[in-house]
Amino acid sequence: MLSSSLRWKTRVIETHTESREVIPRDDFWPSISSREPLSVDASILNLQRVLDLNPPASSDLAVSASGLTKRFGERTVVDALDLAIPRGSVCGFVGPNGAGKTTTIRMLLGLVQPSAGSGSILGGDLSQPQSYLHKVGALIESPAFYPQLSGKNNLLVLARLGGIDAATIASILDRVGLLQRSTDLYRSYSLGMKQRLGIAAALLAAPELLILDEPTNGLDPAGIVEMRDLIRSLADEGMTVFVSSHLLAEIEHICDRLIMISDGKTVFQGEVAQLRATRGDELVLRPEVAASLASLAAVLRQAGFTVRIEEPSSGPETLVVEAGSDQAAALNRMAMEANITLIHISERARSLEEAFFELTGSHSRDVATTHSLGGVK
Amino acid sequence: MIFNAFRSEWVKLRRTTLVLGVFGGLTVAASLFVVLLFSQAAAVGPGSADLPSLQVLAQPNGLIHGVDRVVVLLGIVAFGVAAFQIASEYSLGTLRQVLVRQPRRRILLAGKYLGVISFVVAAVVFASVVAGGVAVVMAHLRHVPVGAWFGVTGIKDLTTALGELLLAVVGFGTLGLAVGLFLRSAVFAVIAGLAYLIAVESIVGRVLPALNRWLPGQLLLGVGQGGNTTTTFPRALIVSGIYLVGVAVVTAHAFARRDVTA
Numbered sequence: 057m058l059s060s061s062l063r064w065k066t067r068v069i070e071t072h073t074e075s076r077e078v079i080p081r082d083d084f085w086p087s088i089s090s091r092e093p094l095s096v097d098a099s100i101l102n103l104q105r106v107l108d109l110n111p112p113a114s115s116d117l118a119v120s121a122s123g124l125t126k127r128f129g130e131r132t133v134v135d136a137l138d139l140a141i142p143r144g145s146v147c148g149f150v151g152p153n154g155a156g157k158t159t160t161i162r163m164l165l166g167l168v169q170p171s172a173g174s175g176s177i178l179g180g181d182l183s184q185p186q187s188y189l190h191k192v193g194a195l196i197e198s199p200a201f202y203p204q205l206s207g208k209n210n211l212l213v214l215a216r217l218g219g220i221d222a223a224t225i226a227s228i229l230d231r232v233g234l235l236q237r238s239t240d241l242y243r244s245y246s247l248g249m250k251q252r253l254g255i256a257a258a259l260l261a262a263p264e265l266l267i268l269d270e271p272t273n274g275l276d277p278a279g280i281v282e283m284r285d286l287i288r289s290l291a292d293e294g295m296t297v298f299v300s301s302h303l304l305a306e307i308e309h310i311c312d313r314l315i316m317i318s319d320g321k322t323v324f325q326g327e328v329a330q331l332r333a334t335r336g337d338e339l340v341l342r343p344e345v346a347a348s349l350a351s352l353a354a355v356l357r358q359a360g361f362t363v364r365i366e367e368p369s370s371g372p373e374t375l376v377v378e379a380g381s382d383q384a385a386a387l388n389r390m391a392m393e394a395n396i397t398l399i400h401i402s403e404r405a406r407s408l409e410e411a412f413f414e415l416t417g418s419h420s421r422d423v424a425t426t427h428s429l430g431g432v433k
Numbered sequence: 434m435i436f437n438a439f440r441s442e443w444v445k446l447r448r449t450t451l452v453l454g455v456f457g458g459l460t461v462a463a464s465l466f467v468v469l470l471f472s473q474a475a476a477v478g479p480g481s482a483d484l485p486s487l488q489v490l491a492q493p494n495g496l497i498h499g500v501d502r503v504v505v506l507l508g509i510v511a512f513g514v515a516a517f518q519i520a521s522e523y524s525l526g527t528l529r530q531v532l533v534r535q536p537r538r539r540i541l542l543a544g545k546y547l548g549v550i551s552f553v554v555a556a557v558v559f560a561s562v563v564a565g566g567v568a569v570v571m572a573h574l575r576h577v578p579v580g581a582w583f584g585v586t587g588i589k590d591l592t593t594a595l596g597e598l599l600l601a602v603v604g605f606g607t608l609g610l611a612v613g614l615f616l617r618s619a620v621f622a623v624i625a626g627l628a629y630l631i632a633v634e635s636i637v638g639r640v641l642p643a644l645n646r647w648l649p650g651q652l653l654l655g656v657g658q659g660g661n662t663t664t665t666f667p668r669a670l671i672v673s674g675i676y677l678v679g680v681a682v683v684t685a686h687a688f689a690r691r692d693v694t695a
Contacts, residue, residue, distance in 0.1 A: 166536045167529055167693040185536040194533050200526030204448050216441040217541075218534035219434075257530060 118143045118265050118296040119164065121175030121182065126159050126168060126320075133159045135320035136173070141298055141313065143264075146291045148311035148328070149300040150412060156320040157300045158197060161269055164298075165194055178264055190218065193263035195271055199254030203243035207234055207253050210242055214257055224260065232256045233282070247274030255286070266290060268299045272306055284310050308408040316412060324411075331411050339384055340366075341375040342400035343391070349373055355394045356387065374400075438535060438544020439551075445518070446552045455514060455556045462506060463564035470498065471571035491577050493587035496568055497594040504598060504657030508605035508650075509627060511553040515609030516622040518549050523617035523695045538689040542614075550606045554599055561595060594659065597666070601657030605630075607677050608649065611684040617695065649676050 119141040126134040134156040141147045151157050162168040164177060166185025175181075180188030201210040211225045229235045232252040237245070245253065251274045258266055271287070272280045287297055287310050301307050307314065307328075314331060316324040324331060343352055349365060353375055356363045362378040377387060381403045391398050446452075475486045485498050522528040535541045572579045581587050613622040630650040638645045645651045645663045655661050655669030664672075 162529075162693070165529070165533055167532055169690075169692060189533055189536045192533065194530075196529050196533075198526070200530055202445060202521075202525065202527060204450060205445065209444055209448075213441050213444045214530060214534045216437055216444060217531060219437050220534075261534070 116142050117176070118145075119175070119177050119298065121164075122173060124160065124163060124173035124175060125171045126156070126163060127171040133320055134163070134170075137317065137320065137322055138325070139175070139315060139322075140325065141296060141315075143296050144291065144294055145313045146287060146297045146299065146311045147313040147315060148307035149298060149315050149317070150302070150304060150307055151317040153302070155317045157317065158269060159320075160317070161194075161196060161267055161298075161300060164267065165189065165192070165196065167196075188265075190261060191264045192267065193258035193261055193265070194267040194269075195251075195254040195258045196267075196269050198270075198273065199250045199257070201242045201250070201253060201257075204241065206239045206241055207245065207249075207256075208238040210253065211257060211260060214260055218261055220260055224262075228256045228259050231259070232286075248276055248279050251275055251279075255283070259290075263295065265296045265298065268297065270301055271299060272301065272303060280306070304409045304412055314408075328408070331408070337380050338404050339377045339379045339381070339387060340400070340402045340404060341377060341387065341391070341398055342372060343375075344397040344399045346372050348396045349375055351394065352391055352396050355390055355396075359390060361387075434535070434537065434540045435544045435547065438541050439548045441531075441535075442518070442545045442548025443552070446548060451514075455510060455553070456559050459507070459510060459556050459560035460563045463503060463560045464567040466503065467564050467567045468571060471568070471575050471577070474575070487575055487577050490572070491579075491581060493581040493584055494590040494594075495577075495579075496565060496582045496587065496591050500594045500598060504601050504654055505630075507553075507557055507598065507602050508653060508657065509630065510556070511550075511602045511606040512609035512612075512626050512630065513623045514553055515546075515549045515606040516613035516616075516626055517609075517619045518613070519545065519610050520613035520617055520619040520622040524619050526695050528695060529693055532693060539685050542685055542688050546607070546610055549610065550603055553602055553606050557599060557602055558595075561598075597659045598657050600670070601653045604649075604653040604656060604673055604677055607681060608653075611680045614684055614688055647672070649673060652676070 117140055119139055121137065121139040124134055124137040124139065125132065137156070137160060139160075149157055149160070159168060163170050164175075164182070166182075166189060170182070174183075177188045178191050201207075202213070205213070207229065208225060211228070212222055214220075215222050215225060226235060226238070229238045232255050234249060234252050234256060237249065242250070242253065251271065255268075255271065258268065266287075268287070272283050275283055284306065287299065291297055297310075299307070299310060311328055314324060314326065314328050315322065341352065343349055353363050353365060356375070356377055364376050365373055366376050367373050377383075379387065384401050384403070388398055388401060470484070471487070471490070473484055474490060475484075477488050478486045483502075485495075489495065490498060522531060531541065532538065535544075569579055571577075582591070609622075609626060612626045613619070616622040616625060634648045634650045637648065638651065646668075651663055652669045652673040655664040655666065656673055660666035660669065
């Protein structure tokens with residue numbers, strides 16, 4: 057079932073006309089000192105300042121990295137990235153295509169050597185992957201297995217390599233729902249089954265840290281729900297999960313922490329709730345006469361509000377104002393003073409995707425938004 | 434840990450298609466060669482280098498006639514299997530999974546190498562045993578006495594020839610592993626390697642015959658044949674050994690250092 061909660065969270069409020077002063081921008085968003093509309097950079101700086109107030113203690117971190125950098129020739133793919141992932145958390149890792157997510161994950165797994173920086177994973181030094189990888193499970197990009205081997209034998213290859221008891225294979229295959237097909241050749245598996253086998257391989261070593269790169273790729277809606285439940289249950293068992301995804305809605309559902317990167321740099325790191333709390337809500341306005349939309353926008357801009365005109369996929373254009381519900385009356389009054397009658401005012405919460413686009417300065421759809429598969433609940 | 438990597442590699446090597454293809458293919462080829470050798474051989478006289486007579490085949494070293502001629506075939510098989518096994522880890526993308534479970538790359542490479550080499554050696558030994566049985570049957574059909582084959586001299590000649598053959602197989606397998614690792618494409622590695630061994634060395638050897646003594650494929654051929662007109666066995670063994678140690682060191686270093694982006 058598609059979840060409307062993953063779309064704009066809209067709450068219709070009544071319009072009213074009592075007179076109220078427009079609250080100055082500083083008061084409305086007290087953490088921001090500038091009266092100017094937030095630029096992306098200012099937003100990032102502000103967020104980081106706010107969210108760094110309570111960083112996790114280093115002893116509580118499953119993953120910590122400082123100044124992690126990777127250069128391929130002249131191109132810097134990951135640029136001085138700092139990571140802090142607390143033990144037992146489910147941490148999302150998002151960024152546009154080419155932001156450096158996969159390269160970062162490969163550095164954590166010892167597949168790619170950092171050009172600079174240091175780090176620690178489960179107490180082991182990042183430069184010594186053998187010191188921690190026996191406690192790590194990973195699904196890196198798309199699942200990759202030997203097509204001529206069965207699912208079971210593919211896991212046996214990895215189990216023998218890691219000195220893992222082969223008797224655990226059956227229970228893990230059962231956990232991901234592949235036990236019945238375990239003797240079938242991998243090449244006969246559907247995309248979803250391949251993804252499940254990838255998860256099974258990641259769980260093989262009973263890891264303390266699970267690193268998943270796009271784990272819901274290829275899964276049908278029911279599979280996505282199962283994957284989400286699986287990740288949550290693993291976290292409940294005390295496992296730390298670091299999950300990269302371009303499905304922001306999935307991240308929003310699964311994760312309690314978030315790391316956003318863009319152009320190889322961290323643009324946000326902290327709890328999802330912190331991100332939501334830091335971002336203000338919005339009011340959606342619609343005038344009775346559509347032609348007066350631009351006039352209304354001009355009036356509100358002049359009053360110091362940040363506004364934009366949105367054209368929904370269906371229905372007339374609306375004006376979106378960065379303001380909370382307590383501003384509704386003031387906005388309505390200003391519209392009336394400009395001889396514009398509003399027929400709709402509603403409040404909607406900022407979603408993760410909005411925060412993402414604002415922080416990364418990206419408006420491309422490299423990162424899928426709520427209306428993709430991620431909307432399944 | 435090398436043993437873990439070795440056992441892991443064997444899960445892949447023991448798959449039915451590969452076992453039937455390599456063990457079966459080599460066995461059929463060797464047996465067919467023996468059948469043709471005995472059925473086409475003249476009864477008496479010295480015969481030719483390519484086709485000895487039945488009289489020659491009855492000698493203590495009669496069982497190893499023809500072994501010289503299968504060195505290239507076995508070398509190609511060893512090269513191809515080794516190149517495919519390592520290069521397919523890159524082309525399938527499985528190397529990243531494998532390296533998470535065994536991050537000590539040199540150990541992983543050593544285990545894979547031992548797995549592949551043991552597989553090819555086992556295939557050669559199996560094919561040799563079956564071909565030996567076929568030779569006994571063919572000798573009986575052509576009324577060739579086989580008593581000398583199983584005397585002290587005969588057994589010694591046979592084990593020496595097989596030992597030399599296996600050394601060459603190990604050499605070709607090592608080259609295959611190195612080429613597969615550097616080219617990272619199973620198909621391209623096999624084609625490029627075979628084109629070099631079969632075509633390039635042949636052309637170079639004809640244009641510049643003096644170079645034959647230094648070409649790796651020719652040297653391994655010399656090892657497998659226990660020495661030939663190009664080089665003596667000790668020289669072939671030493672020079673090819675130096676080559677292979679160099680190749681192994683460079684390959685292991687590259688494997689350990691190179692970023693895995695596949």
